[in-house]
Amino acid sequence: MAAEKVYRASTTAPVNIAVVKYWGKRDPKLNLPTNSSLSVTLSQADLRTLTTASCSASYSAAEGDSLILNGEPSDVAGARTQACFRELRTRRAALEAADPSLPKLSTMPVHLVSENNFPTAAGLASSAAGFAALVRAIANLYELPASPSELSKIARQGSGSACRSLFGGYVAWRMGSEADGSDSLADQVAEAAHWPDMRALVLVVSAAKKGVSSTSGMQQTVATSGLFQERISKVVPQNMDLMEKAIKERDFPAFAEVTMRDSNSFHATCADTYPPIFYMNDVSKAAIRAVEAINAAAGRTVAAYTFDAGPNAVIYYLEKDTEAVVGTIHNVLGDIDGWKPAAIEGLKSTVSLDEGVTSTLKAGVSRIIMTGVGEGPIKTDEYLVAEDGTPVKR
Amino acid sequence: MAAEKVYRASTTAPVNIAVVKYWGKRDPKLNLPTNSSLSVTLSQADLRTLTTASCSASYSAAEGDSLILNGEPSDVAGARTQACFRELRTRRAALEAADPSLPKLSTMPVHLVSENNFPTAAGLASSAAGFAALVRAIANLYELPASPSELSKIARQGSGSACRSLFGGYVAWRMGSEADGSDSLADQVAEAAHWPDMRALVLVVSAAKKGVSSTSGMQQTVATSGLFQERISKVVPQNMDLMEKAIKERDFPAFAEVTMRDSNSFHATCADTYPPIFYMNDVSKAAIRAVEAINAAAGRTVAAYTFDAGPNAVIYYLEKDTEAVVGTIHNVLGDIDGWKPAAIEGLKSTVSLDEGVTSTLKAGVSRIIMTGVGEGPIKTDEYLVAEDGTPVKR
Numbered sequence: 001m002a003a004e005k006v007y008r009a010s011t012t013a014p015v016n017i018a019v020v021k022y023w024g025k026r027d028p029k030l031n032l033p034t035n036s037s038l039s040v041t042l043s044q045a046d047l048r049t050l051t052t053a054s055c056s057a058s059y060s061a062a063e064g065d066s067l068i069l070n071g072e073p074s075d076v077a078g079a080r081t082q083a084c085f086r087e088l089r090t091r092r093a094a095l096e097a098a099d100p101s102l103p104k105l106s107t108m109p110v111h112l113v114s115e116n117n118f119p120t121a122a123g124l125a126s127s128a129a130g131f132a133a134l135v136r137a138i139a140n141l142y143e144l145p146a147s148p149s150e151l152s153k154i155a156r157q158g159s160g161s162a163c164r165s166l167f168g169g170y171v172a173w174r175m176g177s178e179a180d181g182s183d184s185l186a187d188q189v190a191e192a193a194h195w196p197d198m199r200a201l202v203l204v205v206s207a208a209k210k211g212v213s214s215t216s217g218m219q220q221t222v223a224t225s226g227l228f229q230e231r232i233s234k235v236v237p238q239n240m241d242l243m244e245k246a247i248k249e250r251d252f253p254a255f256a257e258v259t260m261r262d263s264n265s266f267h268a269t270c271a272d273t274y275p276p277i278f279y280m281n282d283v284s285k286a287a288i289r290a291v292e293a294i295n296a297a298a299g300r301t302v303a304a305y306t307f308d309a310g311p312n313a314v315i316y317y318l319e320k321d322t323e324a325v326v327g328t329i330h331n332v333l334g335d336i337d338g339w340k341p342a343a344i345e346g347l348k349s350t351v352s353l354d355e356g357v358t359s360t361l362k363a364g365v366s367r368i369i370m371t372g373v374g375e376g377p378i379k380t381d382e383y384l385v386a387e388d389g390t391p392v393k394r
Numbered sequence: 395m396a397a398e399k400v401y402r403a404s405t406t407a408p409v410n411i412a413v414v415k416y417w418g419k420r421d422p423k424l425n426l427p428t429n430s431s432l433s434v435t436l437s438q439a440d441l442r443t444l445t446t447a448s449c450s451a452s453y454s455a456a457e458g459d460s461l462i463l464n465g466e467p468s469d470v471a472g473a474r475t476q477a478c479f480r481e482l483r484t485r486r487a488a489l490e491a492a493d494p495s496l497p498k499l500s501t502m503p504v505h506l507v508s509e510n511n512f513p514t515a516a517g518l519a520s521s522a523a524g525f526a527a528l529v530r531a532i533a534n535l536y537e538l539p540a541s542p543s544e545l546s547k548i549a550r551q552g553s554g555s556a557c558r559s560l561f562g563g564y565v566a567w568r569m570g571s572e573a574d575g576s577d578s579l580a581d582q583v584a585e586a587a588h589w590p591d592m593r594a595l596v597l598v599v600s601a602a603k604k605g606v607s608s609t610s611g612m613q614q615t616v617a618t619s620g621l622f623q624e625r626i627s628k629v630v631p632q633n634m635d636l637m638e639k640a641i642k643e644r645d646f647p648a649f650a651e652v653t654m655r656d657s658n659s660f661h662a663t664c665a666d667t668y669p670p671i672f673y674m675n676d677v678s679k680a681a682i683r684a685v686e687a688i689n690a691a692a693g694r695t696v697a698a699y700t701f702d703a704g705p706n707a708v709i710y711y712l713e714k715d716t717e718a719v720v721g722t723i724h725n726v727l728g729d730i731d732g733w734k735p736a737a738i739e740g741l742k743s744t745v746s747l748d749e750g751v752t753s754t755l756k757a758g759v760s761r762i763i764m765t766g767v768g769e770g771p772i773k774t775d776e777y778l779v780a781e782d783g784t785p786v787k788r
Binding site for chain 2: 225226227229230231234235238257260261264265267268269271272273274275276278281282285288292
């Protein structure tokens with residue numbers, strides 16, 4: 001294999017957690033959404049995918065493109081992944097056509113090796129980080145001049161919410177109106193540095209059973225919920241405006257209220273689906289009651305809950321309110337994994353929670369993740385493919 | 395006390411469980427709803443309130459009107475109860491004015507004694523049966539010529555859903571449009587005998603804690619849910635039409651689908667309330683999954699779930715499908731109280747439920763109630779007030 005040069009590029013990419021939710025496709029093939037959405041990019045120090053893209057004339061054309069994810073071969077034949085490869089190759093081929101001196105990378109198989117630094121079992125939306133890293137790594141490999149927004153259109157075709165992981169900080173996915181998806185892309189509302197004291201505490205809740213997949217769930221909601229049209233035509237556009245304003249003004253109470261209301265609205269349309277879809281369980285609801293009690297005790301809004309398509313609670317708060325928010329949760333869940341010793345040292349619990357809430361959280365939360373707002377994809381020299389083209393053993 | 399005559403009248407009144415839900419008041423004082431609703435009146439053999447109304451010139455005017463409910467003195471000073479007394483007295487006074495030979499009952503204190511034949515702790519909407527019985531008993535005492543629909547307007551002011559318990563069978567509460575509530579009343583869509591094989595199986599679920607009261611809950615939903623207007627302006631009117639047609643045609647699959655969708659829609663608007671209201675818990679959701687599994691196994695719709703403002707599941711089914719529906723639930727919950735031996739004899743379970751559903755139901759359902767569709771209020775000679783005006787000890 002070593003006779004031919006192996007071209008390599010590596011990147012990391014972050015997870016993002018929406019505060020105005022993506023739920024519903026107007027075009028399932030192109031992953032065009034029924035509404036715009038907005039997310040916070042989480043810090044890659046705690047949650048990230050590392051992906052190395054490589055290509056070489058020595059790679060077997062018969063075997064074609066491949067992906068090793070967390071040490072296991074993973075299917076790349078799906079239409080979503082294929083769409084990403086095709087879009088990226090087309091752009092590389094155009095560069096090669098314009099400059100014949102460039103190596104013909106577009107004609108070579110791509111081998112990808114990817115790793116998450118967090119357990120897949122945590123039920124965090126790893127596909128967003130995964131597709132963002134895949135697209136960014138191949139774009140680096142191909143030395144494409146495309147902007148992050150351009151790349152977001154490609155990542156979107158892999159997994160809708162992946163388009164938001166091409167940026168750090170506070171990121172909007174504009175739904176667009178074109179049938180070909182050319183204006184359905186992500187842009188940055190604000191950099192992480194604009195409001196760097198944003199923190200996120202994730203309560204990982206063990207689901208008894210994997211719920212309905214988000215792809216099929218959202219299509220069922222679009223097809224059957226009598227309330228869904230109101231969400232996409234009125235509720236979300238209003239929430240997008242309020243949220244952008246809250247972020248620009250660093251207005252946490254406003255940010256928190258829209259975050260919680262939009263999560264409620266999204267899960268309401270799931271409950272209104274026929275048959276109904278329930279991602280939240282009694283543990284998730286106990287987390288809501290805990291946040292409400294923390295805010296009531298503080299006399300102002302210091303914490304905001306949000307839930308994706310699963311039971312995990314993500315609680316946003318500001319660094320200055322660590323004691324009120326983290327102190328209270330740590331007092332209840334101090335025994336479980338994931339706390340950062342330095343971040344919880346000396347915290348005194350200030351709020352006592354209802355006994356039913358406390359016992360439900362203790363019984364149902366399996367892990368804590370402490371993180372904050374972070375950067376977009378970062379190019380790195382850490383390779384998961386060796387110079388000879390073989391996957392690095394770790 | 396015995397020197398003066400004691401006038402008495404007794405009635406029973408039924409519980410009703412809505413299949414198109416009442417949720418939201420456009421006028422909280424008059425209990426005028428934001429939308430029409432439709433219910434099934436349940437059999438009084440299983441669930442009923444018995445109320446005796448009495449009045450006498452010998453009753454203390456200083457002590458005034460009174461109510462003993464399930465053996466305990468109960469407050470009648472609330473605006474809702476007072477409105478019912480006032481409306482009924484006004485009508486009696488008009489009769490007395492027109493016919494001076496009538497005794498002046500309208501000037502005497504009213505003593506009411508009332509009993510439910512089901513545990514209040516079951517969390518069934520006992521206020522509907524209670525106010526229907528109160529109004530019907532006093533109307534009987536006063537010998538008012540008012541029709542059930544006329545009386546429903548009075549009962550509505552006591553408790554909105556009480557207006558539907560003035561009729562048996564299948565009952566609509568027309569929201570009306572007048573500001574004074576004169577056209578917000580109940581009428582009968584079909585008698586119980588029109589579709590007598592309708593059955594209801596109630597899974598009584600123990601709530602960890604009493605949730606938000608429905609009066610305050612519905613006002614919060616009206617004030618804060620971004621999806622609620624869509625429910626009342628589009629979803630409910632369509633469900634009312636579909637439901638009336640399903641009942642008239644005795645089309646159980648259509649009845650069942652509207653019942654389940656409307657319950658989902660109602661609970662979705664609760665979840666969309668800010669802060670969110672959750673009446674259903676993980677046990678309720680397990681009951682939904684059980685109904686879905688029963689229908690899937692039957693290859694047609696044989697069961698329909700609905701949930702009021704609490705975690706109890708009410709499952710409607712037809713007598714002919716007792717084996718599929720009751721057999722399956724009995725197989726899981728055979729050990730708990732409330733089964734009717736004659737109704738379950740020889741039932742073979744036909745559907746095996748998911749282990750998670752089974753264990754959640756076993757852990758959370760505390761009692762079963764087996765019943766069917768029944769009649770409206772029934773006049774009775776069973777008195778809870780003796781001839782001398784004292785409450786009957788039972």
